[in-house]
Amino acid sequence: MAGQPTDPDSAALQQARYQQVALNLERWRWNPIADPEYLLINLPAYELQVVTGDSVRRRHRVIVGKPETPTPTLSSQISHFTLAPDWHVPNSIATKEVLPRLRKNPGYLARNNMTLYNRRGQVLNPYRIDWARVSPVNFPYTFRQSACCDNALGNIVFRFKNPYSVYLHDTPARQLFERPARALSHGCIRMAEPMQLAAYLLRRAGQPVRLPSEEACVRQPTPRDVQLRRAMPINVRYATCTAPGGQLRFLPDIYRYDEVVRRGLFGPIMPSATAWGGAAK
Incomplete structure (x- = not known):
C-alpha cells in the first residue's frame, strides 16, 4: 500500500540481494x-x-x-581420462596425513594398497624406517596407491x-554425495x-563406448588412458547467485569470496546489512 513504511530488515535484505546479484x-x-559446448562446475552449487x-x-x-x-x-x-588410476599422493597429504599414521603403524601403507618410494623411485620397506625421525620439512619419500576399491x-x-x-x-x-553441503x-x-x-564424452567424439564395469576396473593391474578425439572444454566458476529457469537462486558463499568483490563495487558494508551473505534458497 502506498505510504506504508518499509521494514528496515526487509530493505536491508533486498539491498544485500541486489548486491549479490551484481557482484x-x-x-x-x-x-x-564462449564455447558452444562445455562442462561447467559451479563450486557453491556443488554441481x-x-x-x-x-x-x-x-x-x-x-x-x-x-x-x-x-x-x-x-x-x-x-x-583424456584414466581408467583404474593409481594415485600419486601429493606431498602436502603425505606429510600432514600419511606420516602421522606411519609413526603409529607402518602397516598403514599395506592396508591402503600404498607403495613407498625414495627420491630415485626405488621401492622401500616402511618397517625399516624410523618414522619418528622423519621430518615433514624435508620429506624424502613418495607414496603411490594402486587401483583398488578404496583408491x-x-x-x-x-x-x-x-x-x-x-x-x-x-x-x-559415494555416500558423501547425499550431503547438502x-x-x-x-x-x-x-x-x-x-x-x-x-x-x-566418447559418444560426443564418435568413439566406441567400451567402458569396463567397476569390478573390472578394480581387477585391472595397470592404469589405462583413453584419449578423446574431441577435447571437452571445462570451466570451473564461483557463483553464489544463479538463475535456473529464470528464477534467482542464492547460494552459500562457501569460501567467503563475495565480500571482497562487493566492497570493490559498493564500498564498506552497511551496518544494517551485516547478514547479507545468505543461505541457499
Missing part, C-alpha cells in the same frame, strides 16, 4: 564462456553441468575443496591441464556417476 554478474563479465548452447544436457553432483583447501576457478579442456581416485579420473594440479575424479566415498576435499573435484560422463 556475480561482475564475475561473469571477468570470465565469460557439474554439461552445457550445449543454452541447454543443460546432464547434471552431476560434485564434492569440492574445503574452505582451507579451496578448489580454484579455471578454464581448460579434458583431453582415493575411484575407478576413473578426467585429466585437464592446469597450474594447480587438480582434476575431476570418482571416489569410493559438500566442501570436503583437498581441492580436487569428486563427482557422482563419472562413468556416465565418460560414456557421454
Whole structure:
C-alpha cells in the first residue's frame, strides 16, 4: 500500500540481494564462456553441468575443496581420462596425513594398497624406517596407491591441464554425495556417476563406448588412458547467485569470496546489512 513504511530488515535484505546479484554478474563479465559446448562446475552449487548452447544436457553432483583447501576457478579442456588410476599422493597429504599414521603403524601403507618410494623411485620397506625421525620439512619419500576399491581416485579420473594440479575424479566415498553441503576435499573435484560422463564424452567424439564395469576396473593391474578425439572444454566458476529457469537462486558463499568483490563495487558494508551473505534458497 502506498505510504506504508518499509521494514528496515526487509530493505536491508533486498539491498544485500541486489548486491549479490551484481557482484556475480561482475564475475561473469571477468570470465565469460564462449564455447558452444562445455562442462561447467559451479563450486557453491556443488554441481557439474554439461552445457550445449543454452541447454543443460546432464547434471552431476560434485564434492569440492574445503574452505582451507579451496578448489580454484579455471578454464581448460579434458583431453583424456584414466581408467583404474593409481594415485600419486601429493606431498602436502603425505606429510600432514600419511606420516602421522606411519609413526603409529607402518602397516598403514599395506592396508591402503600404498607403495613407498625414495627420491630415485626405488621401492622401500616402511618397517625399516624410523618414522619418528622423519621430518615433514624435508620429506624424502613418495607414496603411490594402486587401483583398488578404496583408491582415493575411484575407478576413473578426467585429466585437464592446469597450474594447480587438480582434476575431476570418482571416489569410493559415494555416500558423501547425499550431503547438502559438500566442501570436503583437498581441492580436487569428486563427482557422482563419472562413468556416465565418460560414456557421454566418447559418444560426443564418435568413439566406441567400451567402458569396463567397476569390478573390472578394480581387477585391472595397470592404469589405462583413453584419449578423446574431441577435447571437452571445462570451466570451473564461483557463483553464489544463479538463475535456473529464470528464477534467482542464492547460494552459500562457501569460501567467503563475495565480500571482497562487493566492497570493490559498493564500498564498506552497511551496518544494517551485516547478514547479507545468505543461505541457499
